[in-house]
Amino acid sequence: MKDIAEQEVIDIGDMDVEAFNELAAEQGWSDGMPLYVPTEEKVAKFVETVRGDNRPYPPVPPRQIVPTLQSMAANAVMAGCKPEYFPVVAAALRSTLDPEFNLHGTLATTHSCAPMVMVSGPIRQELGINCGSNCFGQGWRSNATIGRALGLMLLNIAGAKPGEMDRSTQGNPAKYTFCFGENQEENPWTPYHVQRGFAATDNVVTVMSGEGPHNLNDHGSTTGDGLLTTFAGGMANPGANTIYGKGPMFVIIGPEHAATLKRDGFTIESIRDELYVRSRVHLSRISKGNLDTYESTGHKPEGDWLRIARNPQDIHITVAGGPGKHSAFIPSFGGTAVTCTRIG
Amino acid sequence: MRIFNPTFGMAAAGGPAVSLKPVNWATDAIALISNSKPNARELLEGMRERLGATRKIDNIEFHAKNSASQPAPKDLIEAVAKKYRAALLALGD
Numbered sequence: 001m002k003d004i005a006e007q008e009v010i011d012i013g014d015m016d017v018e019a020f021n022e023l024a025a026e027q028g029w030s031d032g033m034p035l036y037v038p039t040e041e042k043v044a045k046f047v048e049t050v051r052g053d054n055r056p057y058p059p060v061p062p063r064q065i066v067p068t069l070q071s072m073a074a075n076a077v078m079a080g081c082k083p084e085y086f087p088v089v090a091a092a093l094r095s096t097l098d099p100e101f102n103l104h105g106t107l108a109t110t111h112s113c114a115p116m117v118m119v120s121g122p123i124r125q126e127l128g129i130n131c132g133s134n135c136f137g138q139g140w141r142s143n144a145t146i147g148r149a150l151g152l153m154l155l156n157i158a159g160a161k162p163g164e165m166d167r168s169t170q171g172n173p174a175k176y177t178f179c180f181g182e183n184q185e186e187n188p189w190t191p192y193h194v195q196r197g198f199a200a201t202d203n204v205v206t207v208m209s210g211e212g213p214h215n216l217n218d219h220g221s222t223t224g225d226g227l228l229t230t231f232a233g234g235m236a237n238p239g240a241n242t243i244y245g246k247g248p249m250f251v252i253i254g255p256e257h258a259a260t261l262k263r264d265g266f267t268i269e270s271i272r273d274e275l276y277v278r279s280r281v282h283l284s285r286i287s288k289g290n291l292d293t294y295e296s297t298g299h300k301p302e303g304d305w306l307r308i309a310r311n312p313q314d315i316h317i318t319v320a321g322g323p324g325k326h327s328a329f330i331p332s333f334g335g336t337a338v339t340c341t342r343i344g
Numbered sequence: 345m346r347i348f349n350p351t352f353g354m355a356a357a358g359g360p361a362v363s364l365k366p367v368n369w370a371t372d373a374i375a376l377i378s379n380s381k382p383n384a385r386e387l388l389e390g391m392r393e394r395l396g397a398t399r400k401i402d403n404i405e406f407h408a409k410n411s412a413s414q415p416a417p418k419d420l421i422e423a424v425a426k427k428y429r430a431a432l433l434a435l436g437d
Binding site for chain 1: 345346347348349350351352353354355356380382410411412413414415437
């Protein structure tokens with residue numbers, strides 16, 4: 001008889017949901033929260049939603065196995081997804097498999113990073129993905145379960161078991177789930193997926209291996225220039241990986257801040273340019289030991305400053321959230337890329 | 345009740361065939377490779393010194409990835425494979 005790990009389909013007898021959750025915990029399949037049971041019937045409904053996508057999946061690092069649609073769907077079922085969410089989940093996994101994303105590095109690192117999943121296009125409304133108030137938080141099944149499904153796939157298919165292949169020192173709540181929609185309706189500029197070359201009508205998932213959102217609170221500034229001073233100050237963080245492990249980062253601008261910046265004539269490009277110039281850390285805020293490490297790995301200061309980004313293009317900009325004077329900075333792992341995949 | 349295994353996958357096809365030959369640790373060339381994090385180099389220096397107590401070490405040489413977070417560059421892997429019979433990796437942190 002095959003070991004349970006080698007069986008595609010497992011007969012678990014008359015097990016109820018509580019007993020299944022015990023089995024899942026024993027097998028290491030769980031993120032710690034209760035799971036739905038991935039029965040053959042449920043998995044078949046999920047797989048049916050992606051029948052039109054025949055592109056093969058590459059081996060998933062670090063475990064280096066090629067997933068089946070059924071094993072991917074089993075994780076989406078366990079996460080609590082509805083079948084119609086599965087094309088988004090499948091596209092998110094495919095996006096992490098772009099070699100530039102560096103999935104092995106992002107899963108095995110001691111850094112706290114977790115995959116940020118952002119959804120763009122009309123599918124946001126079709127699936128009820130929250131793009132507005134509390135978009136990074138709780139309360140929406142699609143946000144909660146799409147992000148959770150990707151996390152479970154990385155645990156079960158990729159093999160990123162905490163303390164084993166996932167070596168994160170402290171982890172991050174986003175490892176449970178981190179999925180939101182762009183607030184395209186209140187974005188006064190170009191939606192992110194269109195910035196990346198997709199059509200406005202395309203449904204696109206964007207992933208980045210990042211930290212959780214760092215708040216950029218500014219209730220006092222009444223000009224775009226003032227807001228950028230606050231944003232740059234919040235981004236100039238000597239503890240962010242991107243100070244030496246250079247890579248991308250997101251600034252997710254709240255709609256009220258976006259309206260102020262737009263009113264004052266700022267564009268996506270000029271915001272990036274300004275933040276690139278202003279988001280730098282003075283050497284007085286960096287220890288000698290850290291500076292030695294940065295310099296020995298090729299990250300030299302410019303005068304008395306270290307920049308947080310390599311170039312303006314490292315700073316990715318979009319709009320999400322609801323009313324209020326807050327925006328968010330999401331630094332990445334560093335050695336990774338922001339990757340986009342069309343859904344379906 | 346039957347469920348799908350959430351960990352199931354197929355072995356990747358077409359991987360490179362590797363033929364391993366025994367290493368002669370007393371004489372063969374060895375690459376000492378750092379992941380470029382703090383203390384990896386120091387660990388490798390200690391290993392080279394210890395090996396020097398029992399063998400010649402002029403063919404034991406240091407290498408490093410240019411980023412701890414990225415895979416080793418292909419040209420580094422090829423160069424190590426071509427020149428050495430064994431590689432010892434140090435993961436500093």
